[in-house]
Structures are given as C-alpha cells and as structure tokens.
Amino acid sequence: MNRKLRIGLKLFGWIFVLVWLIYGLNYANKTYNSTKCTAVNVRVIDSLQVKLIDAKKIHKAIISSKNSPIGMPIKSINTYKLEQEISKMAAVRDVQIFKTASGEINVEIKQRRPILRVFNAKGQTYYIDDAGKVLPHSSGFAANTIVASGNIREPFRIEPNFDISKYADSSVGGKQSLIYKLYKFAKYVSRNRFWNAQIEQLNVQDPNNVEMVPLVGPHVVNLGDLSNFEIKLKKLKLLYQKALPTEGWNKYSYINLKYKNQIVCTKNIYYGTRQ
Known part of the structure; x- marks a missing residue:
C-alpha cells in the first residue's frame, strides 16, 4: 500500500469519526431537549x-x-x-x-450539625451548630447534643442563623459572652471522643459557676467560669482514671474545679453507709 493511499484512508477515517460524533451530539441534544422530568x-x-x-x-x-x-x-x-x-x-x-x-x-x-441545645433564662430554647450559628428548635426534629440551661442571658436577639462568634471578642460588651463560652466548650467536647461520651448537661448558676452533669456517677462538677476549661477537664480525666476506679464512682457528690491548681471534692454522705 503506497503512502498516499494510507494517508487517504486515515483522513477518511478521521472524517467518518468526526461526522459520527457531530451526529451523535446533535441527536443527544435533541433527545435531551425533548426529555421531560420523570x-x-x-x-x-x-x-x-x-x-x-x-x-x-x-x-x-x-x-x-x-x-x-x-x-x-x-x-x-x-x-x-x-x-x-x-x-x-x-x-x-x-x-x-x-x-x-x-x-x-x-x-x-x-x-447543619447542632452541638449545643440552650434553655435560657427567658424560657426560650434553640440549638447552636458547629459553625456557631443559631438553629431554631423544631418539633419536627431532635438532635443528641449537650444541653445548657439556667441563668443564660444572651446579649443578642435570638434569630435563625445568627452568628454568635460576633461575641467571641472580649471587646464587645466589655467581656466575652457566656453563650460564646458555652459554644466553645460544646464544640471542644463534640470533637473529643472521651468527653463526648461523658458529658450530658451544663447547669448555669451564674457566669462564674457553670456546673457539669456527667453521664457516669452521681456527682456534679463545677467548672467555674469556663476559662481554661481544657486544663480543668484534663485534671478531671486524671481523677476519673486514677482515683475513682479505686475509691468508687459513688464516693463524691460534688467536684469543684474552679480553683486553680486544686480539685475540691465533697463526699457523698450516703457513701459507705448501710440503709
């Protein structure tokens, strides 16, 4: 087969492919244009x-x-x-x-991924998602999150998608908002496998006394004002891992972490007594 014939056959082949491609695209386009949603x-x-x-x-x-x-x-x-x-x-x-x-x-x-449900001092309830935005509570759904309740007074109006990170800066209103601290705490817990399985509820007595209710044991933990809560939780984890397995999970009724460099535990008055 001479060179000119080979070139001619190749050219014919490419032209055939191109024509078939154009025809196929036109056919597909006409079919798509006439297709209805089913x-x-x-x-x-x-x-x-x-x-x-x-x-x-x-x-x-x-x-x-x-x-x-x-x-x-x-x-x-x-x-x-x-x-x-x-x-x-x-x-x-x-x-x-x-x-x-x-x-x-x-x-x-x-x-959206709720990480905290709030029951505030006005009787309102809503969620905060992991992006720090307000998510209205609806009877149509429920989320398994930490619950914070008590003396919670927001410095803003509760509206869908309100971004509470606006109150992260302590320069706003003179100090960092309690609701933002609660959000940061809940976000930390949601990302920590150990604490996510341990913490159920936060009771706010006042901004300087936030109590934590764990799932295991009859005790309540006072976290103070939520400053340096990561350090406080590390101390509590050591207590859980080193002391309570030996002394018993029912020994203490109240564990106070609000004081720097110490843990103050109150014994359960019923511990070790016979009924």
Missing part, C-alpha cells in the same frame, strides 16, 4: 450522623409544590432556583441539584 431523587448525605431532615418530606414538598419539576422539560428546570428554595430550610447546610439525561433530578443535601 423523577426527583432526594438523598441526605449525612443522615447516619444527624437526623434533622427527612428525605421523604423534602421529596414530597418538591413534587407537590406549584413549581413541581415533574413533567417539565428537563432543559427548562432551574436547578439554582430550586437549590435556593431548599436552602431556606433551617436545618440545611448545603444543597446540590443535578439533572440527568434520562430525565431525573438528583437532590443531595448536607445538614
């Missing part, structure tokens, strides 16, 4: 970690709305607008929507 699939990506959003309820809300995408040409569906609508839900952190050539819409949702 299904909406909703997936909550982190549903095993947090259970604030019900995928079935989101699905029902989408297909039953007046702007339901079902039956609409897939090309004309505005996924950005649909994402914006879903993002208005308080528990939604992020939402991504994708269209498929087969006529389906896939909705992927990430939830």
Whole structure:
C-alpha cells in the first residue's frame, strides 16, 4: 500500500469519526431537549450522623409544590432556583441539584450539625451548630447534643442563623459572652471522643459557676467560669482514671474545679453507709 493511499484512508477515517460524533451530539441534544422530568431523587448525605431532615418530606414538598419539576422539560428546570428554595430550610447546610439525561433530578443535601441545645433564662430554647450559628428548635426534629440551661442571658436577639462568634471578642460588651463560652466548650467536647461520651448537661448558676452533669456517677462538677476549661477537664480525666476506679464512682457528690491548681471534692454522705 503506497503512502498516499494510507494517508487517504486515515483522513477518511478521521472524517467518518468526526461526522459520527457531530451526529451523535446533535441527536443527544435533541433527545435531551425533548426529555421531560420523570423523577426527583432526594438523598441526605449525612443522615447516619444527624437526623434533622427527612428525605421523604423534602421529596414530597418538591413534587407537590406549584413549581413541581415533574413533567417539565428537563432543559427548562432551574436547578439554582430550586437549590435556593431548599436552602431556606433551617436545618440545611448545603444543597446540590443535578439533572440527568434520562430525565431525573438528583437532590443531595448536607445538614447543619447542632452541638449545643440552650434553655435560657427567658424560657426560650434553640440549638447552636458547629459553625456557631443559631438553629431554631423544631418539633419536627431532635438532635443528641449537650444541653445548657439556667441563668443564660444572651446579649443578642435570638434569630435563625445568627452568628454568635460576633461575641467571641472580649471587646464587645466589655467581656466575652457566656453563650460564646458555652459554644466553645460544646464544640471542644463534640470533637473529643472521651468527653463526648461523658458529658450530658451544663447547669448555669451564674457566669462564674457553670456546673457539669456527667453521664457516669452521681456527682456534679463545677467548672467555674469556663476559662481554661481544657486544663480543668484534663485534671478531671486524671481523677476519673486514677482515683475513682479505686475509691468508687459513688464516693463524691460534688467536684469543684474552679480553683486553680486544686480539685475540691465533697463526699457523698450516703457513701459507705448501710440503709
């Protein structure tokens, strides 16, 4: 086979591939333009970690709305607008929507992650998520978090998505807000496997006396004003690991960590007595 014939065959082959590719793209484009939405699939990506959003309820809300995408040409569906609508839900952190050539819409949702539930002095209750933003409490969901209650008075109005990190700086209002300290404590605990399994509740007597209720043992722990709480928890962990297994978890009713370089323990008056 001479050189000119080989070049001609190769050129013909490339032209054939190019024509077939253009035809295929045109056919796919025409098919896509005429395809209508037949299904909406909703997936909550982190549903095993947090259970604030019900995928079935989101699905029902989408297909039953007046702007339901079902039956609409897939090309004309505005996924950005649909994402914006879903993002208005308080528990939604992020939402991504994708269209498929087969006529389906896939909705992927990430939830906000509450780390603290607050019952304040006014009788209000709400969550704070791991980003430091207020998440309204709803009867439609519940989160397994530390609970803080008692004499908690916020220096701001409780509103959805309010960022409490604005009160992290001690220059705001003259001192760092108690609610921000509670948030930082809860965030630390949520990331610590040991303490996340130990701490259940915080009782605020006043900003200088925050009491911690552990899951194990009948005692209450006074953390003081939550300053240097990491150091205080390290001391408490040593007490848990070294002393209490020997002395008994029921020996103390009150453990005070508010004083520097010491732990003051109050014995349970019923410890060691017969009923």
